[in-house]
Amino acid sequence: MKFIVSSSALLKQLQSINGVVTNNPVVPILENFLFEIEPGKLTITASDLETSMITELPIEAQEAGRIAAPARILLDTLKNLPDQPVTFTLDEETYNIEISSSNGRYKLAGENAADFPRVPVVKGSAPVEIPSSSLARAINKTIFAVSTDELRPAMTGILVQLGEAQVTFVATDGHRLLRYRRQDVGAGQTANLIIPRKAFNLLKSSLPSEATPVRIEFNQSNAFFSFNQMRLVCRLIDERYPDYENVIPVSNPNKLTINRAEILNSVRRISIYSNKTTHQVRLRLTGSELVISAEDLDFSNEAKETLACQYDGEDMEIGFNARFLLEMLSNIDSEDITLELSTPNRAGLLMPAQADENESILMLVMPVMLNNYV
Numbered sequence: 001m002k003f004i005v006s007s008s009a010l011l012k013q014l015q016s017i018n019g020v021v022t023n024n025p026v027v028p029i030l031e032n033f034l035f036e037i038e039p040g041k042l043t044i045t046a047s048d049l050e051t052s053m054i055t056e057l058p059i060e061a062q063e064a065g066r067i068a069a070p071a072r073i074l075l076d077t078l079k080n081l082p083d084q085p086v087t088f089t090l091d092e093e094t095y096n097i098e099i100s101s102s103n104g105r106y107k108l109a110g111e112n113a114a115d116f117p118r119v120p121v122v123k124g125s126a127p128v129e130i131p132s133s134s135l136a137r138a139i140n141k142t143i144f145a146v147s148t149d150e151l152r153p154a155m156t157g158i159l160v161q162l163g164e165a166q167v168t169f170v171a172t173d174g175h176r177l178l179r180y181r182r183q184d185v186g187a188g189q190t191a192n193l194i195i196p197r198k199a200f201n202l203l204k205s206s207l208p209s210e211a212t213p214v215r216i217e218f219n220q221s222n223a224f225f226s227f228n229q230m231r232l233v234c235r236l237i238d239e240r241y242p243d244y245e246n247v248i249p250v251s252n253p254n255k256l257t258i259n260r261a262e263i264l265n266s267v268r269r270i271s272i273y274s275n276k277t278t279h280q281v282r283l284r285l286t287g288s289e290l291v292i293s294a295e296d297l298d299f300s301n302e303a304k305e306t307l308a309c310q311y312d313g314e315d316m317e318i319g320f321n322a323r324f325l326l327e328m329l330s331n332i333d334s335e336d337i338t339l340e341l342s343t344p345n346r347a348g349l350l351m352p353a354q355a356d357e358n359e360s361i362l363m364l365v366m367p368v369m370l371n372n373y374v
Contacts, residue, residue: 001037001061001063001065001089001090001092002061002062002063002087002088002089002090003037003042003059003060003061003087003088003090004059004060004061004085004086004087004088005042005057005059005060005085005086005088006083006084006085006086007078007081007082007083007084007085007086007101008083009057010042010057010078010086011075011078011079013044013055013056013057014033014044014071014074014075014078015075016053016055016206016230017033017044017045017046017053017054017055017206017230018046018071018075019053019201019202019205020046020047020048020051020052020053020202021033021046021048021071022048025048025049026048026049027049027115027117029068029111029115029116029117030047030048030049030117031070031071031072032068032069032070032071032110032111032116033045033046033068033069033071033074034046034047034066034067034068034113034116035066035067035068035069035090035113036065036066036113037059037061037063037064037065037066037090038061038064039061039062039063039064040058040059040060040061041056041057041058041059041061042056042057042058042059042061043055043056044056044057045116045119046071047116047117047119049117049235050196050198050199050234050235051196051198051199051202051232051233051234051235052119052120052232052233052234053202053206053230053231053232053233054119054230054231054232054233055229055230055231056229057229065090065092066092066113066114067090067092067095067097067110067111067112067113068095068110068111068112068113068115068116069097069108069110070108070109070110070111073108074108077099077106077108081101084101084102086099086100086101087099087100090110095109095110095111095112096108096109096110097109097110119233120221120222120233122217122218122219122222122224123219125217125218125219125224126188126189126217127215127216127217128162128167128187128188128189128215128216128217129213129214129215129216130167130182130185130213130214130216131185131211131212131213131214132207132208132210132211132212132213132214132227133211134182134184134185135203135207135214136204136207137180137359138167138169138180138182139158139169139200139203139204140204140331141169141178141180141331141361142158142169142170142171142178142180143158143171143197143200143201143204144171144178144327144331145171145172145173145176145177145178145327146158146171146172146173146197147172147173147174148173149173149174152174153237153239154194154237154239154240154241154242155172155173155174155241155242156196156197156237157194157195157196157197157200157237158170158171158194158195158197158200159171159192159193159194159241159244160192160193160194160195161190161191161192162187162189162190162191162192162193163186163187163190164186164187164188164189164190165183165186166181166182166183166185166186167181167182167185167186167187168180168181168182169181170241170244172242172244174366175321175324175365175366176324176328176363176364176365176366177244177247177248177363177364178328178361178362178363178364179244179248179360179361179362179363179364180359180360180361181359181360181361182358182359183357183358183359183360184358184359191218192241193218193223193236194236194237194238194239194241195223195234195236195237196234196235196236196237198234199223199232199234202232203225203232206230206232207227208227208228212227212228213227214226214227215227218236220236221235221236221238222234222235222236223236247347247364248347248349248362248364249342249346249347249349251342252340252341252342252348252349253313253314253342254285254311254312254313254314254316254340254341254342255311255312255313255338255339255340255341256285256290256309256310256311256313256338256339256340256341257309257310257311257336257337257338257339257353258290258307258309258310258336258337258339259335259336260329260332260334260335260336260337261335262307263290263292263307263329263337264326264329264330266292266305266307267281267292267322267325267326267329268326269303269305270292270293270294270303270304270305270322271294271322271323271326272303273294273295273296273301273302273303274294274295274296274322275294275295275296275297275298276296278321278368279321279322279323280294280319280320280321280322280368280370281293281294281319281320281321281322281325282294282317282318282319282370283317283318283319283320284315284316284317285309285311285313285315285316285317285318285341286311286315287311287315288308288309288310288311289306289307289308289309289311290306290307290308290309290311291304291305291306291307292304292305292306292307293305294322313341316341316343316344317344317370318341318344318348318367318370319344319367319368319369319370320348320365320367320368321365321368324365325365328350328363328365329350331363332350332351332352332361332363333352334352334353334354334355335353335354336352336353336354337350337351337352337353338350338351338352338353344367344370345367345369346367347364347365347366347367348364348365348367349362349363349364350362350363350364350365351363
């Protein structure tokens with residue numbers, strides 16, 4: 001059987017789902033894309049058993065058929081072809097695939113489509129719709145704080161809490177915690193889902209830049225995201241997420257407000273002089289002055305800068321990991337930031353000073369012990 005497709009259109013769709021394909025999959029068939037041909041339409045699936053992505057594109061085809069096509073060689077071939085119609089000829093008995101372009105023929109060995117794992121289907125879930133821009137923003141604001149510790153599987157994903165009138169995204173690695181909440185998106189139901197980091201990374205890279213509604217459905221074991229001609233299915237992390245609300249300190253009498261760019265650039269410079277193991281920087285708050293310093297006693301390196309700020313509270317000194325501070329400050333958009341503190345050994349809360357009415361961002365960072373109060 002044959003079908004004709006634009007080489008650039010096919011390449012674009014394959015690249016959008018290629019992130020799912022792993023180099024050493026559990027099952028060799030997963031090194032392939034599943035091609036399902038119907039008259040006028042090609043459906044392509046990539047899977048790693050945990051996550052599957054499915055996309056569609058129009059083609060010229062008279063017959064229906066299925067075959068598994070090797071991902072790497074197919075992508076490399078299409079990348080090096082100029083934009084032109086190409087003809088695929090498939091032999092469903094030998095699983096051979098022949099690609100014919102205007103000036104060449106390429107033969108590659110496919111596999112039996114029947115060996116490709118079936119993609120789960122959702123049943124009985126009430127769908128939730130969220131704008132693609134809101135979902136992309138939520139992922140960007142939280143994904144960098146997801147844990148990579150496989151011994152704590154719940155923390156290797158992002159907790160999505162669906163509420164009647166709001167949606168909350170939470171990520172933590174035990175040293176910092178991000179809570180991103182949208183008040184302009186309601187699910188009309190309540191549910192807690194833990195979405196794996198890989199699924200959200202794939203989703204983030206494939207979400208369209210133009211405003212598109214993303215439809216979310218879920219059951220006990222899987223979550224389903226669909227938009228335009230793209231679908232993503234991922235297995236949920238079946239673990240209990242830590243009770244993050246209990247970790248967020250309620251009473252924080254010491255409040256610092258400062259220009260975000262100033263403190264970000266200062267911490268970036270000072271961190272060069274910090275210990276390469278602890279990355280510790282010291283913040284000393286007195287009146288309307290913030291002194292940021294770091295030292296590396298092993299190499300006799302030290303640095304100190306003084307910034308003007310607005311500070312309401314008692315004089316205090318607190319230490320933080322500079323890498324965590326830099327990542328968090330880089331992920332805030334507002335001109336000024338607020339840092340709320342209670343004592344030098346309790347978590348600090350970082351948030352934008354100018355909050356958007358539809359969203360709330362709270363970043364919690366644990367302090368590191370300073371020598372003078374150990």
